[in-house]
Amino acid sequence: MAGYIFTLDSIDSLKKIAETGVYSTKFKNIPEKSWRTPHEGTFVDYLSMKSEDNVYFFHKRKIYGIGKLINIHNQCIFLNFPDADKPGTTTFDVMKDKMLLNESKEDLNKRFVCTFKGEPFLFKKGVDMDEVLSSNPNAFKMLRALWKLSFIKIDETENKALFDCILKANESRMDGKENSYPFDRKVHERIKNKYTPEYSVTSKNIVKCAVKNNNIQHEMAIEAAIVDYISRNDSNNIYGKWDYVSHQVIASPFKPIDYMDKMDVFGYRYIKGYNTISKYLIIEIKKDAANIEVVDQAMKYVDWIEQEYSHDYSMIEAFIVASCIPDEVVKKRNESALRFYTKGRNPVETLRWKNLRLVEYQYNQKENHIIFKEIAPIE
Known part of the structure; x- marks a missing residue:
């Protein structure tokens, strides 16, 4: 807990x-x-x-x-x-x-x-x-x-x-x-x-207050929608079910406070029925269109979680969420969002991590909520 x-x-x-x-x-x-x-x-x-x-x-x-x-x-x-x-x-x-x-x-x-x-x-x-x-x-x-x-x-x-x-x-x-x-x-x-x-507490009014000309002005409002979305465990939740979710997690805890680097959403889930962590979650959010730099930023957090928490890339699920994911970002993800790692001894098994998923969001004014859609699924 x-x-x-x-x-x-x-x-x-x-x-x-x-x-x-x-x-x-x-x-x-x-x-x-x-x-x-x-x-x-x-x-x-x-x-x-x-x-x-x-x-x-x-x-x-x-x-x-x-x-x-x-x-x-x-x-x-x-x-x-x-x-x-x-x-x-x-x-x-x-x-x-x-x-x-x-x-x-x-x-x-x-x-x-x-x-x-x-x-x-x-x-x-x-x-x-x-x-x-x-x-x-x-x-x-x-x-x-x-x-x-x-x-x-x-x-x-x-x-x-x-x-x-x-x-x-x-x-x-x-x-x-x-x-x-x-x-x-x-x-x-x-x-x-x-x-x-x-x-009852939901993210709807928080998001609505951040909308101008049908565009969401603050990334934090999108975080609110995502955390609310995950917490409700909707059957259509593309992020999956997570037992722990937090926002603005400090990724460099020993740096001076003014220079701390923070990921937007961090979480983990347990193996069903046990108090053993199965997977870790990171979500990097951009309120506007994503650029190619966000791929390196997300991968920096993936590496940090592997070093500080999981010590195993296969336990990490990562997302980039933006209003638009251009083709150049998809290409950058396909080329750069890749890690090779090893498991076992005698023989050593070389494995590949390629689990950075891309999600576009859209504000539905009539329903007053954010719709999330995964694009360019990983092959």
Whole structure:
């Protein structure tokens, strides 16, 4: 399972969030007509959340936990009020009775809501960031980038390392209730009773707000559509089913923050019935027509995944998504997107990886969603 680390401004916020079992990012400077890229990035992170994922909280260099996302009406993410995924402001008096979180007008800035509980407990004792990183240095990649971000998503390996570190630090506090925050189900019950499909989270309005003259203006909006598309496990999903999906994954975790190189979408799937990774996924997105340089960019990420994760090219599935894939890009893919590798000993088997797929997207204004179509399938 994955994990999420949320940044908080005070211990009082931690106490309230832990007791209510609800977290919502505060949106600042909400635009009137279209979302900005940071807002869209936050939406993508919410769209990728799944029940059973762990949650943690970061404040003043300490990480607190441990929580677990839980479903209400078969989902763990909700709009705080109908049309909360559309930009623009409204008034507290008008929306108060429709809001899931409605203690004050400040809650109007809380657009998305996720639900969780302590699992096993949300401990009051936090663990210093340096202690966490030194507990398992090889496991942590994304955690090193937790800098001026509202929250980040970490993969299974990193999540397990963080879970173990916090649990070991609180081993002597497992019995006493005074060492963890209590949980009051009142807000969860409110969500359960108020829920209608109007509170469900999809990518449709996020994409619609990014469209101008029938063209999508932001790559992040396309990421939202892809993550939503994959998460729904549609039978016509050309990307396949993936158990873990994240966006903006850091491909060079030890470079200075301003120079970090990021792939757009990263994921993996398990062998059915087992907690063993079968395949890794990368998707590189271009909102306009692809150029030949994107092939080398995608292959750089393929090589990085082979070196850092799979150590086996056959475990990698890669995609380039763009509004148009010109013939020159298809030719470049056919010539350059190729890797030879070996397996076994006595005899050694030489194998060929050629699994970079090309996908064109089109916005369907009538249906208000993105259509994906693979072109030039690999022979």
